[in-house]
Amino acid sequence: MILVVGGAGYIGSHLVKELAEQNEVVVxxxxSTGHEYLIDQRVHFVQGDLGDRETLNQLFSNYPIKAVMHFAANSLVGESVQNPFxxxxxxxxxxxxxxNVMLKHGVKKFIFSSTAATYGIPETDTITEETVTNPINPYGHSKLMVEQILEDLHQAYGLNYVVLRYFNAAGAHVSGEIGENHDPETHLIPIVLEQLLGKRESISVFxxxxxxxxxxxxxxxxHxxxxxxxxxxSLNALLEEKLQKATYNLGNGKGYSVKEIIDTCERVTGIEANVILSDRRPGDPAILVASSEKIYRELGWKTKYTLEDIxxxxxxxxKSSMTIV
Known part of the structure; x- marks a missing residue:
């Protein structure tokens, strides 16, 4: 059985939907930011907090957990600056x-959903795993701290782990059953689509x-x-003892401009966007793209979905979520 922490959130719920095809899963x-209606009906669901030691001990006692996948982080950059605690x-x-609870129960396989925010503002346009990590906000710092902790626990206690760093998750499950639902929404694609649905007056291009x-x-x-x-x-590589530790970037390798995103949204929907051109925001680099050559080389992973698919x-x-109460 696999424990997915944060499995009711955007990325976690999509992971669970795929994972439950061949595994028993407990979420x-x-x-606090997830939604119960996003959770796949095939899995066991426990409502509880990541930091609740009693709940965690019960989970590991009640279920034969062999690995943990972590998606339960807070992830708003602006909020992290205002409320770092x-x-x-x-x-x-x-x-x-x-x-700590995992290791006490003898579970030593861990998948960590990290972020390209650990790199900060790199000096190169294309980011590899060798790019220097230099986060510029508490969100990025907090993720990098956990990455460093995982390495120390690997050395001291034999915890095996995979860290996955990525920028902008986008799109929804092809079934249309689950998708992106944040409050507040800060991601470009859903912001554009909300404007095209009449939920926003305009879109700002900075x-x-x-x-x-x-x-x-x-x-x-x-996607x-x-x-x-x-x-x-990555999980299967850990379970099959093909990996003890690894850090991988996940990206499409080329990136898309803000204008390309808006143009594609207009083309897909057949609706013209109301765009407002604004000044640059401080600290926004021109290009940030992640190279995924390492995970392709080592695990054979590559992207399947195009921007149009996303x-x-x-x-x-x-469109369907407008009917969800």
């Missing part, structure tokens, strides 16, 4: 509690004079199901 989620408490301290082919920022977008499959490949699946979800 732990406090529903929340991020260090949940993302670091509560994760330490989880790891900067049109960057050194890119169309003047707008380029970022890495990856959430591609992300889920990378996590499952937006078509997201549009299907956003």
């Amino acid at each position: 732990l989620d406090n529903l 929340k991020y260090y408490e949940n993302n670091v301290s509560n994760t330490l509690t989880l790891l 900067g049109t004079d960057y050194d890119t082919h169309d003047g707008t920022c380029i970022r890495d977008y990856i 959430v199901t591609d992300l889920a499959n990378a996590h499952i490949l 937006i078509e699946s997201a549009w299907k979800w956003h």
Whole structure:
């Protein structure tokens, strides 16, 4: 059985939907940002907190857990700057509690959903796993701290782990049953689609004079199901003893500009967006793209879904989610 912490959230719920095809799964989620309706009906669900030692001990006692997958972090960069204590408490301290209970119960396989925010603002456009980590906000710091903790626990206690770093998860499950539902919403694709659905008056583009082919920022977008499959490949590698530890970037390798995202949304939906051109935001690099050559070389993972696939699946979800109460 696999424990998925944060399995009611956006990425976690998509992972669970894929994972449950061939595994027994138990989900732990406090529903602070997740949604119970996103949880696959085939799995066991326990509502509880990542830092609740008693709940964790009961979980590991009641279920034959052989590995843990962690998606339960707080992840809003702006909020982390305004309220760093929340991020260090949940993302670091509560994760330490989880790891401590895991090891006490003899569970030594761990998949960690990390972030490219650990790199900060790199000097190169394409980020590899060898790029220097230099986070610029508490969110990135908190994730990097956990990565460092995992290495120490590997050396001291034999904890085997995979860290997966990525930028922008996007899209929805092809079934249309689950998708992205954040409050507040900070991601570009759902913001554009919400405007096209009439939920927003306009879309702001921050900067049109960057050194890119169309003047707008380029970022890495990856379909959430591609992300889920990378996590499952990594899990299987741990379970089959093919890996003891690894860190992988997950990306599409080329990136898409803000204008390309908006244009593709308009093309897929047939609706024209109301775009407002604004000044640059401080600290926004022109290009941030992740190289996934390492995980392709070592585990055979590569992206399956195109930008059009991402937006078509997201549009299907956003239209159907308007009826969800």
